[in-house]
Amino acid sequence: MEKTVRAHTNIALIKYWGKADAKLRLPLMSSLSMTLDQFYTDTRVVKSDQDRFFLNGSEQTGSSKQRVFDYLHVLQKRLGQTGHLRVESTNHVPTAAGLASSSSAFAALAGAFCAYYKLEVSRKELSRLARLGSGSASRSIYGGFAIWQKGTDDASSYAYALDEKPKLDLQLLAVELNQQPKFLSSTGGMSQAPSSPFFQPWLARNQEELAAMTKAIQDNDFSRLGQLAELNANEMHAINLTAAPGFTYFEPATIAAIKLVQKIRASGIECYYTIDAGPNVKILCQLKNVKEITKQFVSEFENAKIVMQSFGPGISYLD
Numbered sequence: 001m002e003k004t005v006r007a008h009t010n011i012a013l014i015k016y017w018g019k020a021d022a023k024l025r026l027p028l029m030s031s032l033s034m035t036l037d038q039f040y041t042d043t044r045v046v047k048s049d050q051d052r053f054f055l056n057g058s059e060q061t062g063s064s065k066q067r068v069f070d071y072l073h074v075l076q077k078r079l080g081q082t083g084h085l086r087v088e089s090t091n092h093v094p095t096a097a098g099l100a101s102s103s104s105a106f107a108a109l110a111g112a113f114c115a116y117y118k119l120e121v122s123r124k125e126l127s128r129l130a131r132l133g134s135g136s137a138s139r140s141i142y143g144g145f146a147i148w149q150k151g152t153d154d155a156s157s158y159a160y161a162l163d164e165k166p167k168l169d170l171q172l173l174a175v176e177l178n179q180q181p182k183f184l185s186s187t188g189g190m191s192q193a194p195s196s197p198f199f200q201p202w203l204a205r206n207q208e209e210l211a212a213m214t215k216a217i218q219d220n221d222f223s224r225l226g227q228l229a230e231l232n233a234n235e236m237h238a239i240n241l242t243a244a245p246g247f248t249y250f251e252p253a254t255i256a257a258i259k260l261v262q263k264i265r266a267s268g269i270e271c272y273y274t275i276d277a278g279p280n281v282k283i284l285c286q287l288k289n290v291k292e293i294t295k296q297f298v299s300e301f302e303n304a305k306i307v308m309q310s311f312g313p314g315i316s317y318l319d
């Protein structure tokens with residue numbers, strides 16, 4: 001059945017940043033994310049006489065087509081399916097600027113693939129299949145908060161919903177400082193990260209931080225959630241800086257944004273930041289402070305695009 005499948009992007013509050021098995025995309029740590037309402041991907045898989053991939057209406061022929069079809073061929077082999085496919089995707093999210101487009105892309109693609117072949121799979125199974133395309137996609141099957149448990153093998157590494165309809169007042173301001181594609185893919189960054197001397201200590205902390213974050217969510221404790229998310233993101237970026245060779249996704253504007261968050265917080269308006277594999281910054285705050293924080297960001301970063309987000313839903317089938 002040809003169905004358009006919609007999956008929303010997610011932002012990790014406890015990050016996935018290292019692989020135990022690159023081919024199976026088994027992570028070295030469990031992670032926890034918030035699914036967003038404003039950024040999503042719609043994907044349809046249809047019958048075709050040759051493999052074709054369309055993104056936002058234009059046909060892709062290079063490495064992005066390669067990645068999509070390498071993935072679809074893995075799924076076909078696993079699930080005993082054959083035939084050429086045409087994939088049509090519309091991305092309602094800036095592509096490859098650290099705004100998590102691959103999470104929604106591969107979750108929607110896994111869903112559209114299963115719908116096309118009429119495969120009835122549970123959400124747990126779909127999460128495992130999405131994981132093979134992009135690790136973070138395993139979490140985009142669910143709305144609200146999701147946890148990707150690292151597991152020990154292909155069967156046990158999947159995400160589950162922690163709370164799909166959170167009551168917590170949590171808003172995320174996605175501040176797009178830079179629209180350039182990132183200079184180093186997540187896959188590339190993750191393969192370099194374990195060379196940092198701080199990587200093993202970070203892995204040891206991960207379980208504790210995940211448990212503390214889970215508790216903060218269960219307690220509706222925004223302050224604790226923000227503190228932990230900011231700490232965990234800083235740890236990830238410290239690892240990148242101290243890897244061999246060291247690297248950073250930060251640009252001068254990223255540092256300026258961090259300093260502005262610190263300044264706003266010092267003035268008594270509670271907010272925190274998290275940063276992924278790119279220069280852009282996401283601010284975590286409560287509804288009552290969105291206006292003031294946005295105002296201050298707009299006045300310091302004239303060209304920044306700011307999108308206010310809250311909790312998005314899990315995967316859905318549109319027609």
Ligand code: 2P0
Pocket residue numbers: 011012014015016017025031100102103133134135136137186187190275276277
């Ligand atoms: C995450 N990030 O947990 C981490 C934290 C950014 C920082 O971009 O190699 O695109 O396709 O499995 O899922 C995750 O990277 O990487 C990611 P692959 P993915 O969201």
